[in-house]
Amino acid sequence: MTKHSVASKRTKEKIINAARSLFKIKGYSDTTITDIINEGGISRGNLYYHFDNKEALFLHVMEEDARIWLEEWHSYCQQFKNPKDRLYGLAEFYADTAISYPISRVQKEFLSSILTVKTSAKKLEAINLQYLKVCENIFQEAQNKGYWEKYDISFLTLLLSSILNGIEEEANNIPKDKLKEIFTKGIDIFLNGID
Numbered sequence: 359m360t361k362h363s364v365a366s367k368r369t370k371e372k373i374i375n376a377a378r379s380l381f382k383i384k385g386y387s388d389t390t391i392t393d394i395i396n397e398g399g400i401s402r403g404n405l406y407y408h409f410d411n412k413e414a415l416f417l418h419v420m421e422e423d424a425r426i427w428l429e430e431w432h433s434y435c436q437q438f439k440n441p442k443d444r445l446y447g448l449a450e451f452y453a454d455t456a457i458s459y460p461i462s463r464v465q466k467e468f469l470s471s472i473l474t475v476k477t478s479a480k481k482l483e484a485i486n487l488q489y490l491k492v493c494e495n496i497f498q499e500a501q502n503k504g505y506w507e508k509y510d511i512s513f514l515t516l517l518l519s520s521i522l523n524g525i526e527e528e529a530n531n532i533p534k535d536k537l538k539e540i541f542t543k544g545i546d547i548f549l550n551g552i553d
Contacts, residue, residue, distance in 0.1 A: 370408045372398040377412075378419045386416060386468040416468055417481050424485045427455060431492060441500035442549065445518070448492065449541035452522050456529045456537060493518045521548055 376398030380389040391412055395402055409415040434451055438444040465482060493515045500506050506514065521544045529537055 366407075369400055369404050372400055373405055373408055373415065374419055374422065376400075377415050378423075381416060381419065381464050386412075386464050387471055413468075413478055416464075417478060417485075420465070420482065420485050424488050428488055428492070430455070441496050441503065441505055444496050444499075445545050445549070446542060448496065449522070449545045450538055452526060453534065453538040453541045456526045490515055490519055493522075518548055521545075 373394065377389070377394050380393050380397055384393070389412070391402070391405065394412075394415070395405055398405075405415075409418065431448075431451055435444055435447055438447045465486075468482070494511055497506065497509075497511045497514045497518075501511065522541065525537075525540055525544055532540065
């Protein structure tokens with residue numbers, strides 16, 4: 359790698375980290391390009407060299423967070439030997455990462471601000487499908503092993519992801535240990551019902 363490409367990569371990382379931090383704190387709409395420039399200590403030209411606009415930068419942050427989350431999940435889930443344990447592991451993992459990746463909560467705001475841009479909405483949908491695939495893979499493994507055969511995998515995936523994402527949406531000021539308890543209880547109720 360040349361000196362220029364190393365410096366360019368470093369600058370891009372500064373932009374991404376500054377944007378991620380600001381999106382978490384201020385949300386999508388209240389974060390301006392000027393905020394990102396000031397936070398990252400970079401020039402406007404550097405930002406626009408790497409990203410066409412704030413929307414492209416936000417989508418890049420979402421893609422990067424999804425990639426990191428999935429890599430961490432694939433590593434973490436190796437310790438669980440069956441689908442039921444993997445579901446409880448997923449609950450713990452969600453609790454741990456709800457604090458680390460709160461930018462996912464900014465998605466609704468982002469979507470409402472870019473309603474006319476279908477390509478961005480589709481890109482965000484593709485990012486979110488990766489998270490659904492985690493649940494789907496657990497249910498596919500379970501059915502391959504004879505568990506929960508009477509249920510449609512798509513239905514189970516939708517139901518579980520709704521539970522986990524709903525809890526994550528409300529997780530703002532909940533302490534981590536309490537959050538783990540809530541996610542675990544969500545899996546308990548999902549598997550065993552309320553009784």
